[in-house]
Amino acid sequence: MAKTLNPLGWGYVEDALADRERAAVLKVAGGWMGGRVQERRAPPAPEAVRLPASRIAIPDALRDCVDGAHAARLLHARGRSFRDLAELRGGELRQAPDAVATPRSRQELERVLAWAGERDYAVIPYGGGSSVVGGVNPEGVGDARGVITLSLRGLDRVLDVDTRSRTVHAEAGILGPDLDAALKPYGLAVRHFPQSYFHSTLGGWVATRGAGHFSTGLAKIEDRVQALGVTLPDGRRVETRRLPASSIGPDPNRLWCGSEGFLGVITDVHLRGVALPTSRVSCGIRFKTFEQALEGARAIVQAGIQPTQLRILDPVEHLLSRAFAGRAATGALMVLAFESAGAPVEPLFAAAQELARAQGGEVLKQDGEEAVGDWRNTFFRQPYIRDALLDHAIVSDTFETAVPWSAVPGFYHAVRDAALRAVQEVCGVGMVSCRSTHSYTDGLCLYFAFFGPGRHGALVDQWWQLKAAASEAVARHGGTLSHHHAMGRDHKRWAQAELPEAFRAAIRAAKRELDPQGLLNPGLWYE
Amino acid sequence: MAKTLNPLGWGYVEDALADRERAAVLKVAGGWMGGRVQERRAPPAPEAVRLPASRIAIPDALRDCVDGAHAARLLHARGRSFRDLAELRGGELRQAPDAVATPRSRQELERVLAWAGERDYAVIPYGGGSSVVGGVNPEGVGDARGVITLSLRGLDRVLDVDTRSRTVHAEAGILGPDLDAALKPYGLAVRHFPQSYFHSTLGGWVATRGAGHFSTGLAKIEDRVQALGVTLPDGRRVETRRLPASSIGPDPNRLWCGSEGFLGVITDVHLRGVALPTSRVSCGIRFKTFEQALEGARAIVQAGIQPTQLRILDPVEHLLSRAFAGRAATGALMVLAFESAGAPVEPLFAAAQELARAQGGEVLKQDGEEAVGDWRNTFFRQPYIRDALLDHAIVSDTFETAVPWSAVPGFYHAVRDAALRAVQEVCGVGMVSCRSTHSYTDGLCLYFAFFGPGRHGALVDQWWQLKAAASEAVARHGGTLSHHHAMGRDHKRWAQAELPEAFRAAIRAAKRELDPQGLLNPGLWYE
Numbered sequence A, B: 001m002a003k004t005l006n007p008l009g010w011g012y013v014e015d016a017l018a019d020r021e022r023a024a025v026l027k028v029a030g031g032w033m034g035g036r037v038q039e040r041r042a043p044p045a046p047e048a049v050r051l052p053a054s055r056i057a058i059p060d061a062l063r064d065c066v067d068g069a070h071a072a073r074l075l076h077a078r079g080r081s082f083r084d085l086a087e088l089r090g091g092e093l094r095q096a097p098d099a100v101a102t103p104r105s106r107q108e109l110e111r112v113l114a115w116a117g118e119r120d121y122a123v124i125p126y127g128g129g130s131s132v133v134g135g136v137n138p139e140g141v142g143d144a145r146g147v148i149t150l151s152l153r154g155l156d157r158v159l160d161v162d163t164r165s166r167t168v169h170a171e172a173g174i175l176g177p178d179l180d181a182a183l184k185p186y187g188l189a190v191r192h193f194p195q196s197y198f199h200s201t202l203g204g205w206v207a208t209r210g211a212g213h214f215s216t217g218l219a220k221i222e223d224r225v226q227a228l229g230v231t232l233p234d235g236r237r238v239e240t241r242r243l244p245a246s247s248i249g250p251d252p253n254r255l256w257c258g259s260e261g262f263l264g265v266i267t268d269v270h271l272r273g274v275a276l277p278t279s280r281v282s283c284g285i286r287f288k289t290f291e292q293a294l295e296g297a298r299a300i301v302q303a304g305i306q307p308t309q310l311r312i313l314d315p316v317e318h319l320l321s322r323a324f325a326g327r328a329a330t331g332a333l334m335v336l337a338f339e340s341a342g343a344p345v346e347p348l349f350a351a352a353q354e355l356a357r358a359q360g361g362e363v364l365k366q367d368g369e370e371a372v373g374d375w376r377n378t379f380f381r382q383p384y385i386r387d388a389l390l391d392h393a394i395v396s397d398t399f400e401t402a403v404p405w406s407a408v409p410g411f412y413h414a415v416r417d418a419a420l421r422a423v424q425e426v427c428g429v430g431m432v433s434c435r436s437t438h439s440y441t442d443g444l445c446l447y448f449a450f451f452g453p454g455r456h457g458a459l460v461d462q463w464w465q466l467k468a469a470a471s472e473a474v475a476r477h478g479g480t481l482s483h484h485h486a487m488g489r490d491h492k493r494w495a496q497a498e499l500p501e502a503f504r505a506a507i508r509a510a511k512r513e514l515d516p517q518g519l520l521n522p523g524l525w526y527e
Helices: A019-032 A070-075 A082-089 A106-119 A176-186 A202-208 A290-302 A315-323 A346-358 A366-379 A382-391 A410-427 A459-476 A492-498 A501-514 B019-032 B070-075 B082-089 B106-119 B176-186 B202-208 B290-302 B315-323 B346-358 B366-379 B382-390 B410-427 B459-476 B492-498 B501-514
Strands: A099-101 A122-126 A147-151 A158-162 A167-171 A225-231 A237-239 A265-272 A279-287 A309-313 A332-340 A394-404 A431-440 A443-453 B099-101 B122-126 B147-151 B158-162 B167-171 B225-231 B237-239 B265-272 B279-287 B309-313 B332-340 B394-404 B431-440 B443-453
Touching: A019 A382, A070 A099, A082 A382, A082 A394, A082 A459, A106 A122, A106 A147, A106 A225, A106 A265, A122 A265, A158 A176, A167 A176, A167 A202, A202 A265, A237 B501, A279 A290, A279 A346, A279 A366, A290 A309, A290 A332, A290 A346, A290 A410, A290 A431, A290 A443, A309 A315, A315 A332, A315 A366, A315 A431, A332 A346, A332 A366, A346 B346, A366 A382, A382 A394, A394 A410, A394 A459, A410 A431, A410 A443, A410 A459, A443 A459, A459 A492, A501 B237, A501 B501, B019 B382, B070 B099, B082 B382, B082 B394, B082 B459, B106 B122, B106 B147, B106 B225, B106 B265, B122 B265, B158 B176, B167 B176, B167 B202, B202 B265, B279 B290, B279 B346, B279 B366, B290 B309, B290 B332, B290 B346, B290 B410, B290 B431, B290 B443, B309 B315, B315 B332, B315 B366, B315 B431, B332 B346, B332 B366, B366 B382, B382 B394, B394 B410, B394 B459, B410 B431, B410 B443, B410 B459, B443 B459, B459 B492
Parallel strands: A099 A147, A122 A147, B099 B147, B122 B147
Antiparallel strands: A158 A167, A167 A265, A225 A237, A225 A265, A279 A332, A309 A332, A309 A431, A394 A443, A431 A443, B158 B167, B167 B265, B225 B237, B225 B265, B279 B332, B309 B332, B309 B431, B394 B443, B431 B443
């Protein structure tokens, strides 16, 4: 039976924490916060959340695919960042889409866009709605006479599987699990696992330059896009050619990868798949310090070894991941995994372990599987845990970045310390943890998490203070404002400067050409 | 001692074929052409080649870095395609740069660009001059009042080596060997070997989205660009951030990768390097047919194995490569090599051989090293051989493309047959060979070569007939017009359609923003 999307929380209503899990989590979190945790305050009933009156009259011809009802408008009113959820729980939104369009064909999509163009309505392309950067929030849309949120979920078909080329051609609105399910009969898979895997779409991955786990050498989705299709507001089509590589012009695919919906509506993607793995080896490796573990990761990737997963938890993150399972931990943990559909990976696994040992790593025996398992079990649960903490006004969020290897460990310490100072200042007490989720030959992704006891009613302000402190620290020390969450609206103030001014001007010029009325996702960085 | 660039041929004068090598090559080639080979006609003396009078007066302030002499203008008048060389040998060029600027600093570069802007001179950025697609030819430059060829060879310094991140920051005009030499003391290397390695520049590689050999998973240069610096005609600077990955906006690096000099002058690049390999394993694998060999390659890369080199010669290419070494050959040859700086590659090498065997491959023993050696020896010699053949009016050229795996073998047969028909029609007799130079999980690069006996005085026309037939066949059957040579001027007629119309419009808009006067490399596809 289909599950129900939670209009005021992460994911599905049915998957929220059960009472027992909630109690365990709160016991652990509460312990760290020295009794400052506030009383539980349940979110309002969805139908009680007040939205501004819709300014839009839906034409009869579009009633099949445009919904102006409260439920649809609320469900699509925000992404799923901490501040989005805090705003939703506040019981009243100052901005919401005036209607939600869910076209089921390209023809319907064109009709929706033509209607929006005629009426001068802003159009916000929307995939799974799991943005944590304000990417789909109808904020800062200027003088548009209305806002249509354009859900791509009606375009979710697999159009073709090219088994010889190991590519899949699918519509942009397909969810991760549906894409994998369609590939499985062919012995293929996507193996692209963002934390939002169950709630994010192929098109969303591409539009935000997302990243996944368990994808050797292809962590970033833009490296897996063979071709794509885009519909422009005036109905023009862009269809790039299916090519493994080319030198004809700058790569057209790359203009739309990371375009966050403002250069056209990505309708379909030819994605590079992989053989469905038939075996996996993995282990946990403990290091005394995070710095040593990072050196181990650097040694592995720079030796030309590309593990399917190479993830490192700093001591706080390690402690947290195990504590939620009721266990203790010390030191940093490296999670090392290789998947294979036949190619020999045991020698590479052994060589990687050896390189880790040379940096002081201790390959865990019995205990290792448990440590890795604890991490895996919490990975997809974390956003649901966040909801449970939010009931008690606990502020918890993540921010992620990437830097060259030469920037660590200095960058790690500086950013962690800045975030910790901010949490202590805003919440009185709190924690900051860090993990490295992706390693490249020239650098790595660092993924920070922070939490502390907030106050009911003040959560959005508290979050902004923490977001600002974190973002300023990342920018000041040379990290990108996002390795795989995109800029959205939340990062705009700090991340815009990351893009050279002349590049921004060039993209603005491209935007005027592709979307002369400026209908698509106004309020983003290009403005 | 420094070698002398050949103004009318490939590479260095000192490296041209010696008499004995020339005689051997001609004997082989002549045998295939049934006595239709014309008499030897030596190229004219360089100083005797007539150029249009220069329209440019060089200001005193720029005399240090701008050269209006015949020798400089001739050397930079054309790239090094067959038709370029045939035109040069014709003794009179209708287009040549009016002067050649070789700034030795960014400040000098800015002064040159400012001068060009004031006078409305077209500016053609020029790296090593090894373009085989008319990318640096001053043709179709419209109503510019003069043409400056802008050599980047004066900007050839290594600015920094980040050994922890394995990246090198170098100016765009550095040649391949100089870059590797600078990295060697650090135990690093670029391992990017286009056939033009000795005569092409870092900036040229990036501007054309070139590809190299011996670079596992990083064959295309755009995948190795960590960051880059660009100077715009009005002096504005673009400097992208040094990041291993990011999701902030479309990737700015990718706008300039493949931009062929028309969106700004690439002045410097942060390039991802690799550890200098300490060991290599390689073998030759013979297959009865090219099709079987391609299936072997597909099996290897789709198993997740990335050999450092995976190259396949079709029976004709195999025959040719061995014939020039005085040996015979049958069937197709796969050249399989793994390099390592410590990581275990023997198990992967064995697994790749096993996958090849399953497709009918026979791993060669003694004979194998010889076969691989013959190929390697001719690789960098081929363009010099072309010069020797040209003395006898033998038309010889290559064209390369890429397609998804699902397109082969049909694509191979159709394009080869079309090229062969054209050669037979134009030259009476001739040969077409093919090699696969790069394999990806979703497709491959096919690199065709053709030759036949032409006629002195008619070579340019004959070449255009062959180029048109080959390009039409590639386009008709869905290949890219170039996997790694770029579009230049020669591919424009066919390749422009490869880029979606709206993308071309967006790039034109970006061009107007970055180069409002339209100074940079006019005549390319964006117009």
